Amino acid sequence: KNEVEQSPQNLTAQEGEFITINCSYSVGISALHWLQQHPGGGIVSLFMLSSGKKKHGRLIATINIQEKHSSLHITASHPRDSAVYICAVGLLPERLTFGEGTQLTVNP
Amino acid sequence: NAGVTQTPKFQVLKTGQSMTLQCAQDMNHEYMSWYRQDPGMGLRLIHYSVGAGITDQGEVPNGYNVSRSTTEDFPLRLLSAAPSQTSVYFCASSYSVLQNYGYTFGSGTRLTVV
Numbered sequence: 001k002n003e004v005e006q007s008p009q010n011l012t013a014q015e016g017e018f019i020t021i022n023c024s025y026s027v028g029i030s031a032l033h034w035l036q037q038h039p040g041g042g043i044v045s046l047f048m049l050s051s052g053k054k055k056h057g058r059l060i061a062t063i064n065i066q067e068k069h070s071s072l073h074i075t076a077s078h079p080r081d082s083a084v085y086i087c088a089v090g091l092l093p094e095r096l097t098f099g100e101g102t103q104l105t106v107n108p
Numbered sequence: 109n110a111g112v113t114q115t116p117k118f119q120v121l122k123t124g125q126s127m128t129l130q131c132a133q134d135m136n137h138e139y140m141s142w143y144r145q146d147p148g149m150g151l152r153l154i155h156y157s158v159g160a161g162i163t164d165q166g167e168v169p170n171g172y173n174v175s176r177s178t179t180e181d182f183p184l185r186l187l188s189a190a191p192s193q194t195s196v197y198f199c200a201s202s203y204s205v206l207q208n209y210g211y212t213f214g215s216g217t218r219l220t221v222v
Contacts, residue, residue, distance in 0.1 A: 004150065033211060043198060043213040086150070094139035094158055094202060095166065096211075098150030 003027045006087050006099035013106050019074040021102045023087030026068065033096065034061050034072050035086040043086070046072075077106045110134055114199050114214035121189040121221045129184040129217050131199035137212070139202040140182040141166070142174065144195040145216075151198065157182055189221045 005024045013019050023032070034046040047054050047061040049070065054061050058077075063070040074081055082105050090096040115130045133140065138159050143151040153166030155174040163174050171193060173185040182201075186193060199214040 002150075035211075035213075041196065041216045041218075043200075043216075045211045045213070048210065088151075094141050094156040095153060096141075096151075098143075098152075100148065100150045 002099070003097050004087055004089055004099040006085075006102050008102060009100065010103045011105070013077050013104070015078055015106055015108050017077050017106075019077050019081075019104065019106075021072045021085050021087075021104070023070045023072070023099055024068060025070075025087075025089045025097075027089065027097065028091060029089040030091050031089070032063055032070050033088040033090075034070075035088060037084040037086060037101065039083070046085075074104075079106045079108050082106050112199055112201050112212050112214040114197075114217050116217060117215065118218050119220070121186070121219065123189060123191060123221060125189050127186050127189065129186075129197055129199075129219075131182045131184065131214060132180050133182075133201040133212070134180065135201060135203070135212065136179060137201035137203045138179075139204070140176065141200045141202070142172070142182070142184045143198045143200065144168065145198060146195050154184065154197075186219075191221045193219065194221045195219060 003026050007022045031050045037043045049063040058075045060073040084101040086101045087099040088096040112133045141156040142154040145151045152168050157163045157176040160179050197217045202211045
């Protein structure tokens with residue numbers, strides 16, 4: 001069993017839909033990251049969470065430390081949100097463990 | 109522009125050749141890491157550094173060497189390329205302030221070993 005599990009692996013939505021991507025982990029962590037990887041390959045850090053909830057624009061990330069679970073929500077999804085979303089966890093900033101990613105496709 | 113610069117973006121090597129993937133950051137970040145990304149797998153840590161002169165092995169270090177002579181640079185050396193090292197390689201730098209830390213990734217190097 002992987003230390004970081006994401007679900008779903010693939011997600012197709014229509015523009016405007018509310019999207020949720022889940023991440024469960026089995027190791028102790030000091031922080032959890034949500035990353036975005038576009039088809040061109042570059043990886044961008046969206047959020048770093050150690051507790052509670054964060055919001056940037058249409059993106060919301062939550063974490064439940066006791067349940068070892070995090071969710072990434074996208075409100076009013078748009079085709080430009082199409083990307084791979086990756087959950088990563090770690091105790092130390094130089095050593096992260098990554099999930100396999102969730103491929104999101106938002107159709108117009 | 110501030111960030112993490114990786115070169116080259118693409119490289120084809122023959123089995124047995126050696127090469128160095130370059131990584132430089134200009135944000136004065138303490139921590140730097142190298143990851144490889146393979147289909148169907150999450151990114152895996154190859155080597156990391158917590159500061160100039162200090163490096164350590166990650167999850168998949170075999171066949172790779174690193175050094176960190178300056179804060180800015182963290183090159184990854186492939187000693188004798190093998191087809192199993194065909195992958196996309198990402199360098200990342202990070203900082204830590206009061207247990208908050210930020211991550212910046214390079215744009216990646218797509219390596220093919222034939």
